[in-house]
Amino acid sequence: MGQTSASFRQDKKFANESISLSEVISALSFAIDLTEGAVQGHALRSCLLGMRIADEVGLSAEEKSSLYYALLLKDIGNEEMIGLRCDRGASIVSKLGMGQMAAEAVRSLEEHWDGTGYPKRARGERIPMLARVCAVAQHLDVFSMGRNANVAMETLEQWSGTWFDPQLVRAALSLNSRGALWTHCKSDDSHQMTRAAVLDLDPRSRQQLDDHQIDRICEAFADIVDSKSNFTFRHSMGVAELAYGIAGKLGLSADRVRLVRRAALLHDIGKLSVSNAILDKKTRLTEAEWRVVEKHPGLTRQILELIGPFREIAIVAGEHHEKLDGSGYPNRLLSADISIESRIVAVADVYSALSEDRPYRAGLVHEEIMPIIRALAPRKLDGDCVDAMAALIGDEMEQRFEPVGVGMEELVRACA
Numbered sequence: 502m503g504q505t506s507a508s509f510r511q512d513k514k515f516a517n518e519s520i521s522l523s524e525v526i527s528a529l530s531f532a533i534d535l536t537e538g539a540v541q542g543h544a545l546r547s548c549l550l551g552m553r554i555a556d557e558v559g560l561s562a563e564e565k566s567s568l569y570y571a572l573l574l575k576d577i578g579n580e581e582m583i584g585l586r587c588d589r590g591a592s593i594v595s596k597l598g599m600g601q602m603a604a605e606a607v608r609s610l611e612e613h614w615d616g617t618g619y620p621k622r623a624r625g626e627r628i629p630m631l632a633r634v635c636a637v638a639q640h641l642d643v644f645s646m647g648r649n650a651n652v653a654m655e656t657l658e659q660w661s662g663t664w665f666d667p668q669l670v671r672a673a674l675s676l677n678s679r680g681a682l683w684t685h686c687k688s689d690d691s692h693q694m695t696r697a698a699v700l701d702l703d704p705r706s707r708q709q710l711d712d713h714q715i716d717r718i719c720e721a722f723a724d725i726v727d728s729k730s731n732f733t734f735r736h737s738m739g740v741a742e743l744a745y746g747i748a749g750k751l752g753l754s755a756d757r758v759r760l761v762r763r764a765a766l767l768h769d770i771g772k773l774s775v776s777n778a779i780l781d782k783k784t785r786l787t788e789a790e791w792r793v794v795e796k797h798p799g800l801t802r803q804i805l806e807l808i809g810p811f812r813e814i815a816i817v818a819g820e821h822h823e824k825l826d827g828s829g830y831p832n833r834l835l836s837a838d839i840s841i842e843s844r845i846v847a848v849a850d851v852y853s854a855l856s857e858d859r860p861y862r863a864g865l866v867h868e869e870i871m872p873i874i875r876a877l878a879p880r881k882l883d884g885d886c887v888d889a890m891a892a893l894i895g896d897e898m899e900q901r902f903e904p905v906g907v908g909m910e911e912l913v914r915a916c917a
């Protein structure tokens with residue numbers, strides 16, 4: 502379990518450390534790799550493979566800078582239809598401020614050299630160069646997994662001129678023959694080593710993020726998590742808004758309010774690992790399915806901990822399902838372990854979840870939610886946070902409704 506939010510002490514090493522774009526994006530690419538059908542570390546390995554090919558064919562520094570982020574973020578649009586996925590991915594990449602070239606690379610990722618791809622059936626050099634490199638890199642990683650690099654190279658060669666740009670295939674073959682293609686890209690290489698190699702290649706290594714840019718990235722990832730299921734549309738954004746309001750009402754300092762908001766935006770990022778078959782299930786979850794759901798806060802923490810200066814955000818976000826009486830998950834923490842920041846996110850999360858439709862029930866209105874939340878404080882939820890939230894939203898109607906007794910525990914447990 503490690504440190505809890507209440508025992509967290511800022512490590513001197515990270516206290517005033519700035520954050521680079523690549524550090525944040527490479528960590529969050531792990532979250533993208535958690536989605537169904539993806540393979541852990543795929544984004545990082547594709548990045549290394551693609552950047553080596555880009556060097557080999559002599560792409561400019563500007564092109565390489567865009568390519569680097571396109572490779573890390575290429576699978577970010579989590580739609581099922583390829584065309585929609587590419588469009589959505591491109592729009593998120595441009596929202597993240599990665600530039601037009603990176604966005605175009607993601608949009609044209611599934612085009613094929615012979616004009617049989619998506620979404621435009623573009624052919625040959627009409628396909629943006631960066632998209633062609635991304636296509637070769639991602640397939641090399643996919644072809645090599647579970648088999649070996651030789652199989653990947655043979656398959657690449659077979660599809661040269663149909664799916665792939667022959668010039669890029671020749672570059673990959675040449676790198677491979679010199680032993681310069683696969684370093685840190687084998688399936689048994691540690692993620693840590695692979696990520697370190699990716700950070701080493703960062704073309705914008707001196708570009709440090711300011712607070713506004715970090716907030717924008719957190720918002721973009723909240724949007725990705727929310728759009729995974731129709732039922733959680735705007736969930737993370739809603740939790741962040743509420744948590745921000747509660748933190749302000751409680752008089753937290755500007756720094757603490759910002760931390761609470763970021764933790765709230767990212768709290769469910771580990772949920773990308775939960776399949777839609779579970780998230781959208783209309784009937785009661787089985788125990789096995791619950792075990793999958795209950796892993797998501799721990800995964801959230803693991804992903805965010807990859808970003809050094811996000812250590813506290815990681816802990817707070819990872820505690821959003823803990824309850825003060827030890828009945829929460831994943832670590833059954835007690836009130837003494839749980840900081841005010843974590844308590845705020847937990848209250849905001851329960852409120853937002855109850856207000857949203859779920860496959861098995863309609864969303865509740867404020868007047869129905871407040872009695873439920875009131876009944877959970879102070880045993881499970883923090884009373885001051887609940888008061889602050891009530892004051893924030895205005896709970897003049899709540900007295901008219903009696904707390905829901907029967908099935909409440911289950912209702913609240915279901916606020917995953």
Ligand SMILES: [Fe+2]
Pocket residue numbers: 736740768769850854917
């Ligand atoms: Fe949540």
Ligand SMILES: [Fe+2]
Pocket residue numbers: 768769797798821822916917
């Ligand atoms: Fe959650």
